Amino acid sequence: MRVLNFSFLDIPNAKKVNEESFFNEVLNKKFDVLVVDFNYFKEYLEIKDFVKSTIIFLAYECNVFIYKKALEVGDYCYSYNEYEKLLIRLRYLKKKVLNSTNFVFKFKDLLYNFNARELYKSSIPVKLSGAEKELLETLIKNRNRYFSKEEILQECESIESLDSIKVLISHLRKLGFEIVNQKNLGYKLKEIK
Numbered sequence: 001m002r003v004l005n006f007s008f009l010d011i012p013n014a015k016k017v018n019e020e021s022f023f024n025e026v027l028n029k030k031f032d033v034l035v036v037d038f039n040y041f042k043e044y045l046e047i048k049d050f051v052k053s054t055i056i057f058l059a060y061e062c063n064v065f066i067y068k069k070a071l072e073v074g075d076y077c078y079s080y081n082e083y084e085k086l087l088i089r090l091r092y093l094k095k096k097v098l099n100s101t102n103f104v105f106k107f108k109d110l111l112y113n114f115n116a117r118e119l120y121k122s123s124i125p126v127k128l129s130g131a132e133k134e135l136l137e138t139l140i141k142n143r144n145r146y147f148s149k150e151e152i153l154q155e156c157e158s159i160e161s162l163d164s165i166k167v168l169i170s171h172l173r174k175l176g177f178e179i180v181n182q183k184n185l186g187y188k189l190k191e192i193k
Contacts, residue, residue: 001094004031007058009083011035011090026051030155033093035086038066038077048073054093056086105140107191110176112136119175126175131158135168139179139189148186 003014006022014035017025023043026034031053036044038059055074059066062079070077078086103114111120117133119126128136134156138147147155149162159165169179169187178190 001033001090002031003033003035003090004053005035006040007035007037007080009035009058009080009086011086023047026053028151028154033090036074038062038070041069041073045073056089058086107178107189108176112140121175129158131156131164132168132171134158135165136172136177139172139177139187143189143191146182146185146188151186 003011004022004025005011005014005016006019010016015025015031019040022040025031026047027050033054033056034051035056035058038057041057044055054076056076056078057066057070057074058078058080059070060080062070062077062082067077076089078089105112105114109122111123112118113120114137117137119128119133119136135152138152138155149165152165153159153162159168165187169181173179180188180190182188
């Protein structure tokens with residue numbers, strides 16, 4: 001589970017960002033959970049329609065007024081002194097994400113298990129590099145839209161250059177995935193209807 005932290009707390013395994021990079025990170029849509037300081041509620045309202053992540057607001061005092069406002073656009077609200085509750089919520093969300101049925105993707109004789117991060121072809125494990133796994137996961141999670149090479153490079157930390165994307169796509173195609181390429185739009189994983 002990927003967590004973006006835009007608060008004053010240090011949250012384990014969360015990517016902490018500053019105000020300048022927060023909106024870029026949110027609009028890149030690569031986080032499952034956003035932890036946001038309530039002081040930025042107005043700014044968050046401007047981009048809320050573009051966010052599909054779970055939102056947790058943090059406030060110094062989470063009174064009834066703030067709680068109601070936070071739940072208008074977010075999912076949870078905690079005060080900064082409820083750090084332990086926040087960690088429990090994040091563990092719960094991680095478990096929920098991992099137990100989701102969406103974490104197994106099947107295409108013809110290929111099966112990708114997100115929990116184990118393993119690919120199987122006709123029930124036989126297939127070895128993938130870290131970059132191939134990351135690219136495949138990105139294409140699976142976003143299979144309803146095209147991804148440009150630049151977006152793939154932003155999304156996948158293991159991919160180091162635009163040129164390597166073509167090689168990785170080629171390898172995934174050889175395994176049997178149908179990845180279509182649309183000029184000026186990018187790559188998209190085809191699904192069986």
